[in-house]
Amino acid sequence: MSGPLTGILGGSFNPAHGGHRRVTLFAMAALALDEAWWLVSPGNPLKPKAGMAALSARVRSAQMQARRAPIRVTAIERQLGTRFTVDTLRALKRRYPKRRFVWLMGADNLAQFHRWKNWRGIAREMPIAVIARPGYDRDALASPAMAWLRRYRLAATRLSNRGEWSAPALIELRFDPDPRSATALRMADPHWASRLIGAVRDQVTHSLIHDNSGGSAA
Numbered sequence: 693m694s695g696p697l698t699g700i701l702g703g704s705f706n707p708a709h710g711g712h713r714r715v716t717l718f719a720m721a722a723l724a725l726d727e728a729w730w731l732v733s734p735g736n737p738l739k740p741k742a743g744m745a746a747l748s749a750r751v752r753s754a755q756m757q758a759r760r761a762p763i764r765v766t767a768i769e770r771q772l773g774t775r776f777t778v779d780t781l782r783a784l785k786r787r788y789p790k791r792r793f794v795w796l797m798g799a800d801n802l803a804q805f806h807r808w809k810n811w812r813g814i815a816r817e818m819p820i821a822v823i824a825r826p827g828y829d830r831d832a833l834a835s836p837a838m839a840w841l842r843r844y845r846l847a848a849t850r851l852s853n854r855g856e857w858s859a860p861a862l863i864e865l866r867f868d869p870d871p872r873s874a875t876a877l878r879m880a881d882p883h884w885a886s887r888l889i890g891a892v893r894d895q896v897t898h899s900l901i902h903d904n905s906g907g908s909a910a
């Protein structure tokens with residue numbers, strides 16, 4: 693049994709940025725993945741609703757960042773009706789039984805992974821690959837989740853060997869870390885979501901005008 697290998701990066705993507713793209717492509721190469729899915733979360737259970745842009749704007753920003761890459765953007769948690777990652781991953785495995793999944797996350801999320809619902813259950817569902825992130829690696833290493841996960845450490849090369857696909861497994865991906873964050877982007881441009889939606893509207897209007905003016909009655 694060997695279906696496609698799919699990395700899942702769940703996130704708020706408020707907004708998506710070049711760091712998401714770069715770390716995803718890096719993880720795909722390191723783990724020999726066939727594709728990655730970006731799960732744009734309707735609402736991270738640990739983050740406040742205030743300051744969270746509409747799901748449609750976050751999905752749109754993710755689609756723009758994922759352009760021309762083997763990255764699929766989805767807000768499937770909305771469809772599945774799941775809010776917690778453990779429930780989402782179980783539902784995805786039921787829906788796509790032939791795929792093999794790996795959960796991707798930055799070191800900032802490992803640092804507070806022990807606060808997630810049934811985090812050991814998540815680790816039992818699929819291997820977890822953690823991507824180094826500037827400023828968080830020390831907290832991640834010292835975290836309660838790491839105290840439990842460290843016994844399941846696995847080298848990336850062993851995971852990419854298709855016979856070694858079992859969970860729990862923790863793969864630490866180190867490369868030259870990417871300092872970009874959505875927080876920094878929101879600080880630089882607090883109105884990114886309304887600008888983005890406005891730009892999409894302008895694009896549609898422009899193409900309608902264009903079609904109307906140049907159209908021949910074929």
Ligand SMILES: Nc1ncnc2c1ncn2[C@@H]1O[C@H](COP(=O)(O)OP(=O)(O)OP(=O)(O)O)[C@@H](O)[C@H]1O
Nearest residue numbers: 702703704705711797798801825870872873874875
């Ligand atoms: N520069 C980065 N390096 C490594 N991992 C990252 C980076 N940016 C985001 N991630 C990871 O991508 C996933 C989704 O991140 P998210 O959408 O919350 O972006 P963020 O930049 O962390 O946002 P915020 O600054 O609002 O917390 C998380 O697992 C996060 O750890």
Ligand SMILES: O=C(O)c1ccc[n+]([C@@H]2O[C@H](COP(=O)([O-])O)[C@@H](O)[C@H]2O)c1
Nearest residue numbers: 702703704733736738776777778808809
């Ligand atoms: O399941 C949980 O308890 C849980 C708690 C916090 C975060 N998550 C998930 O972690 C992913 C990363 O979220 P974020 O906001 O840090 O980008 C996203 O898929 C969230 O739904 C999940």
